[in-house]
Amino acid sequence: MERRETAEFYRDIARDLAAKFAPRADRWDKSRSYCWENVADMAAGGVMGMTIPTKYGGKGASYFETVVVVEEIAKACTLSARIVVEANMGGISAVMAYGSEAQRELAAPLVLAGDKPAICITEPGAGSAATEMTTTARQVNGGYVLNGRKHWITGGGVSKLHLVFARVLDGAGEDLGIGGFLVLSDHSTGSVPAGFRVAGREHTLGLCGMPEAELVFQDLFVENDMVLTPPSGFRRGFADLMNAYNSQRVGAGTIAMGVAAGALDHAARYLKERRQFGRPLAEFQGLQWMLADMDAGVHASRLMLHEAAKSRGPDGSLFPDITMAARAKAFASETAVKVVDNALQIFGARGYSDREPLERMYRDVRMFTIGGGTAQILKTQIAGSLLGIKTPQTRTGYAELAQRNWGSE
Numbered sequence: 001m002e003r004r005e006t007a008e009f010y011r012d013i014a015r016d017l018a019a020k021f022a023p024r025a026d027r028w029d030k031s032r033s034y035c036w037e038n039v040a041d042m043a044a045g046g047v048m049g050m051t052i053p054t055k056y057g058g059k060g061a062s063y064f065e066t067v068v069v070v071e072e073i074a075k076a077c078t079l080s081a082r083i084v085v086e087a088n089m090g091g092i093s094a095v096m097a098y099g100s101e102a103q104r105e106l107a108a109p110l111v112l113a114g115d116k117p118a119i120c121i122t123e124p125g126a127g128s129a130a131t132e133m134t135t136t137a138r139q140v141n142g143g144y145v146l147n148g149r150k151h152w153i154t155g156g157g158v159s160k161l162h163l164v165f166a167r168v169l170d171g172a173g174e175d176l177g178i179g180g181f182l183v184l185s186d187h188s189t190g191s192v193p194a195g196f197r198v199a200g201r202e203h204t205l206g207l208c209g210m211p212e213a214e215l216v217f218q219d220l221f222v223e224n225d226m227v228l229t230p231p232s233g234f235r236r237g238f239a240d241l242m243n244a245y246n247s248q249r250v251g252a253g254t255i256a257m258g259v260a261a262g263a264l265d266h267a268a269r270y271l272k273e274r275r276q277f278g279r280p281l282a283e284f285q286g287l288q289w290m291l292a293d294m295d296a297g298v299h300a301s302r303l304m305l306h307e308a309a310k311s312r313g314p315d316g317s318l319f320p321d322i323t324m325a326a327r328a329k330a331f332a333s334e335t336a337v338k339v340v341d342n343a344l345q346i347f348g349a350r351g352y353s354d355r356e357p358l359e360r361m362y363r364d365v366r367m368f369t370i371g372g373g374t375a376q377i378l379k380t381q382i383a384g385s386l387l388g389i390k391t392p393q394t395r396t397g398y399a400e401l402a403q404r405n406w407g408s409e
């Protein structure tokens with residue numbers, strides 16, 4: 001029998017964590033360092049791996065309970081919120097859903113102790129068109145040999161558990177589809193498998209404490225028992241693995257919404273504090289209307305995200321519905337960029353300086369319309385569901401789609 005804590009129970013834990021994290025957030029940003037201190041607090045507070053079933057030492061919490069936590073933490077520290085998301089949704093969810101017993105027993109303690117798994121899909125030549133990936137996993141005796149290059153891998157160099165998406169080739173080189181491969185490495189102890197290398201780190205606009213790394217695989221051997229076999233095999237492997245990723249999209253949208261909710265709180269406080277023209281800014285109706293619009297954006301985002309977190313895809317899927325997840329993430333991320341921008345405006349010059357967290361939040365929130373599926377790609381998916389058209393996933397997909405639907409290129 002799984003545990004039954006309430007969302008309020010988790011919200012209280014998250015608020016305590018957020019109160020500790022707020023004064024530290026600037027430090028990780030300025031020093032571009034990973035927030036290990038927060039990770040230790042989050043592991044002790046039981047939110048790292050809270051979605052992991054109790055059988056494997058987790059809390060068996062729902063995605064809804066997780067997003068409640070994510071929102072509170074994101075108000076204070078975007079970096080920590082990203083870690084919570086990836087320690088509960090996405091890669092770890094795929095392992096818990098599709099993995100063997102041994103894989104679950106391997107992954108769970110790592111995450112519960114503070115590891116944020118890395119999910120490795122994007123390549124220099126395969127961004128939105130992810131199925132154009134060229135990283136290969138060639139079948140050999142006892143396992144697979146990986147060759148390729150991934151970039152923009154969140155946590156590259158600090159994460160221990162990696163879920164690497166690769167094109168699977170049989171011994172004769174025939175393309176069997178896309179599979180997931182579990183790779184362990186520990187850069188803190190130097191225990192890194194031969195053929196695995198962190199080749200570089202991006203210098204990013206925001207979320208500066210999070211490494212966004214390039215990873216290179218050169219004849220990296222992965223044993224058969226580290227292959228995360230999608231339920232329908234490699235042919236539909238990408239679709240199955242991306243289903244798990246829908247949970248991460250809901251998490252990412254929630255971070256954006258949480259940052260916006262935090263910015264809204266700051267703006268409301270400042271409107272009452274700051275006086276101009278002999279009265280508090282709060283008395284100016286134009287600013288009140290801005291605040292009301294910001295509140296409506298945050299509220300609408302929260303409702304969509306909660307709906308998506310509680311949803312499940314068709315056919316007994318363990319993961320959120322693809323369209324609800326896409327809608328919630330696209331809407332919440334675009335809304336959050338506007339809300340944080342308006343909050344910064346309310347602070348005037350002060351908002352533009354690092355005396356206030358707005359400046360950092362403004363930089364942090366910008367990524368959420370890009371990472372984890374851009375707003376455009378998510379909207380294409382939503383439109384596809386409205387129009388009954390399958391979103392093209394391959395180089396030739398758009399031409400095939402046009403041919404199928406309209407008889408022309």
Ligand SMILES: Cc1cc2nc3c(=O)[nH]c(=O)nc-3n(C[C@H](O)[C@H](O)[C@H](O)COP(=O)(O)OP(=O)(O)OC[C@H]3O[C@@H](n4cnc5c(N)ncnc54)[C@H](O)[C@@H]3O)c2cc1C
Nearest residue numbers: 119120121122127128152153154367370371372373374376
């Ligand atoms: C901070 C951050 C963290 C990330 N973390 C990870 C990670 O951990 N693991 C991982 O695998 N990847 C990660 N990514 C990569 C991310 O998933 C990709 O950036 C994203 O999928 C877009 O790919 P791209 O950047 O190559 O843009 P492109 O695909 O080159 O797109 C460029 C622009 O064109 C638009 N576009 C492209 N195709 C279409 C189309 N058909 N219709 C309309 N518009 C289109 C896009 O929306 C975008 O605006 C991360 C990215 C960022 C910024």
